[in-house]
Amino acid sequence: MRPVQSTEPPPVAAPADGSRAVTPYHVAIIMDGNGRWATRRHLPRGAGHRAGVEALRRIVEAAPLEGVRMLTVYAFSTENWNRPQEEVNGLMDLFWDSFRTYLERLDREGVRIRHFGRLEDLRPDVRQGILDAVERTRNNDRLHLNVCLNYGGRAEIVDAVRAIVAEGTRPEDVTEDLISQHLYSHDVPDPDLVIRTAGEMRLSNFLIWQAAYYSEYYATPTLFPDFDREAFARALDAYNGRTRRFGKVVPEEPPVAAPVDSLAR
Numbered sequence: 001m002r003p004v005q006s007t008e009p010p011p012v013a014a015p016a017d018g019s020r021a022v023t024p025y026h027v028a029i030i031m032d033g034n035g036r037w038a039t040r041r042h043l044p045r046g047a048g049h050r051a052g053v054e055a056l057r058r059i060v061e062a063a064p065l066e067g068v069r070m071l072t073v074y075a076f077s078t079e080n081w082n083r084p085q086e087e088v089n090g091l092m093d094l095f096w097d098s099f100r101t102y103l104e105r106l107d108r109e110g111v112r113i114r115h116f117g118r119l120e121d122l123r124p125d126v127r128q129g130i131l132d133a134v135e136r137t138r139n140n141d142r143l144h145l146n147v148c149l150n151y152g153g154r155a156e157i158v159d160a161v162r163a164i165v166a167e168g169t170r171p172e173d174v175t176e177d178l179i180s181q182h183l184y185s186h187d188v189p190d191p192d193l194v195i196r197t198a199g200e201m202r203l204s205n206f207l208i209w210q211a212a213y214y215s216e217y218y219a220t221p222t223l224f225p226d227f228d229r230e231a232f233a234r235a236l237d238a239y240n241g242r243t244r245r246f247g248k249v250v251p252e253e254p255p256v257a258a259p260v261d262s263l264a265r
Contacts, residue, residue, distance in 0.1 A: 010243065022240050024192035028215075030074045030206055031056065033198030033223030044153050046090045051225035053098050059218035060111060062229035063143055066236055070144040072191060073207050078118070078152035099129035103136060110142030116184040117151035118159070151176030156184055183209060191215045192265065193239045195232075197224040214246050 038048030056073060063071050076091060106113065115131040122130070131148065134162055160182035164174060180186060190210040194203075199221040203211065211217075220227070220233045 010100050011116055026070040026189050026191045027068050028072040028191035028194045028207055030196040031224040032200055037225040042180050044106045045087055049094055055225050055227050059232055062232055069071040072146040075147055075149045077205060078155050092126050096126050096129050099133050110140045112140040112144050112194050113137045116146055116148045121150050153205045158207055159242055185210060195235050197222055197227050216242055
């Protein structure tokens, strides 16, 4: 069961070198720009998606070193089925191959894998690859990696409401917390920071319930295959410089008075 939402800031971690005062506990990434990366290099779109997998591998390695404990990544949306069938088939092949190739390494590095989305609509081999990854890594705790595959924010809310209705809940008993308890992400904290690559300024149906609760947003023009640890750190630094208000009034710090000798000049 998901804990009741608090208006207090979530727990934060700190990077290993202590260089950042505040680091988000949970970072969500809309991994955009794989196709454009490939097109600019006169490569097939599939090459961009493969480069995106390598970029994600780098971020998964970097996240614990930067103090991040949870990553949620947008891998394939419910709307992505509308892409050309050849591209969809290639993506499914890539997902299956990625789980097979990286699972042992991720398990060894203490990464726990979770899946958010409609599992039943995925190709059987991809579905089994996800189930195997979730089961094998369930006791890991160094980094929590939530993979949104066949995921849509609206679909998630619809599925939650259907489950509530199926339980026979009276309308007057439906609360925000009850809906949260029936989301795919029912037992994880909402994202502190949502990053979108490739310069786009939209959510694209990603975590629309969770991110609405005062998540910070960061957009970068960097295409996802080029999104490395340095780019990731810049996003974390931007978060570090913000004040999260959670709907409250936070007093501004008074301006620092100039030294007396500087006024005499």
